[in-house]
Amino acid sequence: MRRTDSARRIIAAPPAIVYGALVDRESIEAWLPPDGMSGRVERWDPRPGGGFRMVLTYLDAADSPGKTSAATDVVDVGFAALMPPERVVQRAVFESDDPSYAGTMTMTWNLTATGGGTEVTVSATDVPPGIDRAAHEAGIASSLANLASYVEGSL
Template sequence: MDRTDRASRVIAAPPATVYGALLDRDSIEAWLPPDGMRGRVERWDPRPGGGFRMALTYLDASDSPGKTSDATDVVDVGFADLVPPERVVQRAVFEADDPSYAGTMTMTWHLAANGDGTEVTVTATDVPPGIDQAAHEAGIASSLANLASYVEGAD
């Protein structure tokens, strides 16, 4: 698994505000699920070596079957590295019987000051082959748009 997916967006909020939204349980639950999904954090430990477990449910599973069940993706995410307010590195493992979703995907959230805002670049490495690249990059972009709406409304 050597595929890399990425997306980026400039968010009209300072890096510290964006970083805070990456490490707050209620924030993650609000903005991380991409369009067409809702999320529920089942476990939360925001420290290096800690992590979270999230259940993502498709609002309409008829054309988007889940990895864990017909309508759900469950992912265990570990925090591998936290560098405030510049970087969050996560290791994500999907709960799935299908071996095409097996393995550990690394998600690096890089935050860089950009004028009055923050350029957020998400790089996913070792993406399991069962995850469609175009759909994954669209999902990351959707989460970034949600993050922007979430933190820009908070200022």
């Protein structure tokens, strides 16, 4: 069964600036980890067909056991499409021995210019069933809030 989780946010910055933060290694390390996590990019190849590997570490693993280990989620992300400054499409695969996290999740980041900046809409399709919908949507919203703070703070 296909499942889609999503979130959206208006960011007070032009699409080109927001897009830049979606395809820059240091930027992604700063804003992508949701509240309660830190992140480290281990591999980086920012082109269609390239991608990155990110280790997300829970600050308190007792409340949120990881998919890869008790304290981590490791995800390999491929860039399926890079269309500046409108869209980034990623294919994410979690490292896990638990089959409920298996499969490839597609993350589509759509950027639309608005009078106040950029509307960012994130859609995650084919979400593995082991990922709780409410927690996932809260995590996406948290990452979007981090993105807004990161981008707006750099203007």
